[in-house]
Amino acid sequence: MGRLDGKIVAEKLAEKQGVQFYRLRSDKFKTSRVDIFFVDNLEKERASGNAILPSILKRGCQSYPSITELERKLEDLYGADIGGNTLKKGEAQLIGFNMSHISDRYTMDNTRLFDECCKLLMCILENPLVEEGGFKKSVFAKERDNLINYIRSRINNKIQFSLYRCIEEMCQGEPFAIPEEGTEEDAFLLTPRKTFMLYREMIQSYPAYVYILGEVDDTSIQNFIDNFLKAGRSNIKSIKTPDVRKDVREVRRVDEAMDVNQGKLCLGFRTQIDPCSADYYPLVVYNGILGGDTHSKLFQNVREKASLAYYAQSVLEKYKGLMIVMSGIESENRQKAEEIILEQVEEMRRGNITKDELDATKKSLETGMKSMQDSQGAIVDFFLSQHLTNCADDIESTAEKFRKVTIDDVIRVAQNIQLDTVYFLKPRNLKEGIA
């Protein structure tokens, strides 16, 4: 297999029983990997159950019934890795599993690592530790405790916590308000049996995407696919598309006090733009100019000119059409920071955008699209996102759409961006916070 000149395409190997299998070819990496994503609608009653599944499955399987045995096997396979997690992409909840290992040519004994590692991955997916028609009770109980503790520990990271709270307030009543690990009260309601039934549903009926990367021969891949579908899947669930449109009648303001030193200001906006629509590309450029990078209006004005913050940035939530501006500031500067931020948004709306700002943002996106191809994880994430949004563009045609964005396009999308929620995590009076 020769060089591919950096072009990576998703080659569809099969689409059967609700599973799409893709091969992403690139021969420059030293590892091979498989990523599997099961997709469910994000719903309050199901979210914690879905979220606990990877944690339970990673605890072992019938051939390797404990973390110790499983991890020792992975170490023996040259530090191969098996992981699992839950992701939220818009109003879909994804349960992801992945396996990766170094390519056979780097081993001492030319072990066929792909086949071995797939066997292990399938063992975890298909043969979990069970008893009395449910998950093994001791494993289940521990992982439920861990899930609840994890949900509670959201307050530890104040930047993440303020972002999470801002979204929760902003999207009240919409599925997007549900966090990816679900809620504490729903986690308490889980039982070994109910969770096991959810697991069966995931294996049999959630639509799934599978990506295979690295130096793997065709026979091994075919065997993996056959194995994956061996048990048979049916009644494939349909996944709803989130509604990105919402007319904001009144800006919601939420202040919350906490014993912290630095205040965290989060401003949530509605962009009204669907992913993969024609306006999505100018929106990404808009976000870059407003607060994406060091050249952005927010970085320049909040940090460099006013010295109010160390970070001031904006991020997009692609699937739900949201944009959140975040900054860490002293409590007394809250008003000033908010004014400067909103002024920048207003500047965007008025079209006060220079060619330099546009060019720098587009070049930075170009660099991003190219660099993304140097990370297997980022490649998977790109194609997963395309597939979830039914977007036919590959890397090159996506890059081309960014290149074609004009200032007028950016000004056009700026007109519909509406402030929805202002959230402030406010330091309670505590001057002697630190010993």
Added chain:
Amino acid sequence: MNYRTFVYEKLGETLYEYVHESGLKVLFVKKPGYNKKTAMFGTNYGSIDNVFKVQGSDKEIVVPDGIAHFLEHKLFEQEDGNMLDKFSKLGASPNAFTSFNQTVYYFSCADLFEENFRMLLSYVQNPWLTDENVEKEKGIIGQEIRMYEDNPNWRVFFNLLDCLYVNHPVKLDIAGSIESISKITKELLYDCYHTFYTPSNMVVVVVGDLVPEEVFSIVENMIKFKDRGKVEKKYPEEPEHLNKEYNEQKLVVSMPLFYMGVKDNVRVSGYDLLKRRTALNIVLNDVLGRSSELYNKLYDEGLINDTFRFETSLDKAYGFVACGGQSPDPKKAAEIISEALSETAARGISEEAFSRILKAYQGMYVRSFNSVDNIAREMTDAYFNDASYFDIGRVLEEIDISYTNKVINEVFSNKTALSVINPQ
């Protein structure tokens, strides 16, 4: 043009090494097929270097905590504007970091490597400080410090270092404090710059799909500064014992957080440092890794969860190993872990565990070459410890059980310290 080529055939990597006439060393790793190119320009000067002899004078000075990091922020500012803007006009993403022992300026890009690389080499040689721009930065860095004050992982880590070290400046927060940075002046920053930003104390590392001659000739043309001679750093005498065994702080967290550690009092550098680091990692993995019986016991008893981590931090000037995470009962978890570590020191590691974990580290070493940024970072870090990152391949071939057991004995018979963050 004179440069050396090292081919690592089994690993499938090639390293090129060039020494500029000023004494500046340049390391280049070619990554065929990669779009991303990363270049780093670093100095072996970090937060621990706060007592030194200023170049060209006999006076020894003590500078305010956090000054290396402050200087890192200020170097981006140039007479004709901010460097961050210039890089971003070319589509590159520039950044810098300051750690205990190094300050590194870097960018990554996909196109226009030469233009970006010239800018990097140029601005690091040309500081432009004014009283006004130094003052302005105090607000920004002040907020960076405030952000870390609220970060429980950061606090639990530095509180542990304060337990481990009596005098050594590794215990000081990298960014300093609001109070210490208030004392920073333009003149002090220039003293630091002129002392540590000198070719023989610096390194350039480039990784990407580029041509070695082209990389090296850019350096040849761009490096204007002359070497100012050997840097004289001074670290205080550090006793073997702990500063204190326990530290506790209250922050807004859901569950207590702990980090415990042991000081390594043996100082090594170069290949020996990489080997010692590897030995310590293998042992920690054996005792505390996910594959260990202890990890599973603590996990089952609910004394740790999957936030549990361990690390080996070994440098020419200091060394410690540490581990921790969330726990409802840090003292109990720490007691069990301490006991297991001293037991291992007495018993040694088993043949089976050693070879199994070694294999996993071989895999991780291979894996680390997937990422251009990671290679550049590891190369820089190894260089400042007088080693080459590629020597790890040799370490993994040469390391054996008896060496590993000797190291365990030297380190894990020392006393452990514990740092805890409790919920308010």
